[in-house]
Amino acid sequence: MREQIEYEERLKKSGLKNTKSRRAILDILIRSNQPMAAEQIFFALKEKQIDINLSTVYRTLESLEDKDLVTKISIIDDDRMLFEYNQLGHRHYLVCLDCKKIITVHNCPLGSYEKTLENETHFNIVGHKLYLYGYCEECQKRNNGN
Amino acid sequence: MREQIEYEERLKKSGLKNTKSRRAILDILIRSNQPMAAEQIFFALKEKQIDINLSTVYRTLESLEDKDLVTKISIIDDDRMLFEYNQLGHRHYLVCLDCKKIITVHNCPLGSYEKTLENETHFNIVGHKLYLYGYCEECQKRNNGN
DNA sequence: ATTATAACTGCGAATAATTTGCATTTGCAA
DNA sequence: TTGCAAATGCAAATTATTCGCAGTTATAAT
Numbered sequence: 001m002r003e004q005i006e007y008e009e010r011l012k013k014s015g016l017k018n019t020k021s022r023r024a025i026l027d028i029l030i031r032s033n034q035p036m037a038a039e040q041i042f043f044a045l046k047e048k049q050i051d052i053n054l055s056t057v058y059r060t061l062e063s064l065e066d067k068d069l070v071t072k073i074s075i076i077d078d079d080r081m082l083f084e085y086n087q088l089g090h091r092h093y094l095v096c097l098d099c100k101k102i103i104t105v106h107n108c109p110l111g112s113y114e115k116t117l118e119n120e121t122h123f124n125i126v127g128h129k130l131y132l133y134g135y136c137e138e139c140q141k142r143n144n145g146n
Numbered sequence: 147m148r149e150q151i152e153y154e155e156r157l158k159k160s161g162l163k164n165t166k167s168r169r170a171i172l173d174i175l176i177r178s179n180q181p182m183a184a185e186q187i188f189f190a191l192k193e194k195q196i197d198i199n200l201s202t203v204y205r206t207l208e209s210l211e212d213k214d215l216v217t218k219i220s221i222i223d224d225d226r227m228l229f230e231y232n233q234l235g236h237r238h239y240l241v242c243l244d245c246k247k248i249i250t251v252h253n254c255p256l257g258s259y260e261k262t263l264e265n266e267t268h269f270n271i272v273g274h275k276l277y278l279y280g281y282c283e284e285c286q287k288r289n290n291g292n
Numbered sequence: 293a294t295t296a297t298a299a300c301t302g303c304g305a306a307t308a309a310t311t312t313g314c315a316t317t318t319g320c321a322a
Numbered sequence: 323t324t325g326c327a328a329a330t331g332c333a334a335a336t337t338a339t340t341c342g343c344a345g346t347t348a349t350a351a352t
Contacts (some may be wrong), residue, residue: 021281069239073223073224074220074223077218077219077220077227081223081225090178094263094267094271095270096269097272103267103269105267107262109255109256109259110255110276113255114278116279117251117278121240121249121282122282122283123240123242123249123278123279123280123281123282123283124280124281124286125279126149126243126280126281127278127280128219128276128277128278128279128281129275129276129277129279130256130274130275130276131274131275131276132260132269132271132273132274133271133272133273133274133275134264134269134270134272134273135269135270135272135273136267136268136269137268137269140270
């Protein structure tokens with residue numbers, strides 16, 4: 001449970017209060033290998049017999065995002081935002097356009113590119129998001145012939 | 147007006163009807179150097195004395211996206227989608243986190259990376275989105291000292 | 293040209309995600 | 323232990339986007 005210690009420390013440092021909601025939500029996000037929508041988190045909490053109002057889930061995610069413990073993203077172009085625990089050290093995602101499965105990609109190909117671009121544009125670049133889209137092996141097989 | 151010819155041809159090939167709305171909306175998107183929200187497009191049309199219902203703007207954008215004339219994206223994590231004219235040959239964006247200005251980046255650093263990743267993951271990768279975030283020169287200057 | 297028809301549009305109402313106001317509760321510093 | 327700002331629950335509001343339906347238009351076939 002290394003992360004648990006880690007996240008309670010990060011919570012403390014952030015100045016946010018250490019509440020049941022915050023702990024429970026962080027716990028779920030950390031254990032998830034996929035970014036989750038607010039409502040998904042809400043139901044995941046319910047399964048653990050933890051009742052937290054959906055507004056509170058939203059508000060909690062917002063505070064956690066403010067303090068950089070959580071990141072808010074929109075990977076697929078649908079109408080809801082996803083949230084993920086902000087591991088220090090970033091990740092990228094490979095998204096299946098068919099079944100919507102998301103695979104985490106651990107290496108980042110953008111090493112020196114940001115610096116080059118900073119020189120060209122005079123932007124101070126602080127981060128990036130890279131999403132790759134395609135079809136996973138299973139979906140390719142299943143749809144063989146279409 | 148090279149694009150105008152181009153987009154009317156693409157419209158024809160797509161099988162979509164060549165209507166006032168479609169032409170007007172494509173025209174606005176092509177002339178915009180930034181991705182636009184549906185409502186922004188709606189108001190831009192209004193300024194040109196072109197009254198098109200907001201629902202129609204949405205529906206038009208949807209059809210155009212279906213036919214790959216337009217791309218729908220969410221660059222900034224707010225609650226609305228942005229739309230851009232789909233130039234053949236993709237682009238990336240550099241977004242200022244302060245003033246929200248968006249700069250188009252024409253070269254793509256991901257050349258051979260997708261192939262490597264395909265071998266590793268057995269995904270069939272069909273595309274990607276890369277957004278870079280930072281602070282533009284003006285905002286850096288303006289906020290000097292904070 | 294005329295016409296038939298599917299595609300398109302306007303309008304208002306519905307939907308769904310997210311936010312907000314307010315009264316109550318809780319974590320935590322003093 | 324207490325005081326108080328911060329956090330929470332609940333219901334209602336807000337906002338982007340979609341949908342149903344009735345009327346209109348672009349286009350292909352005559």
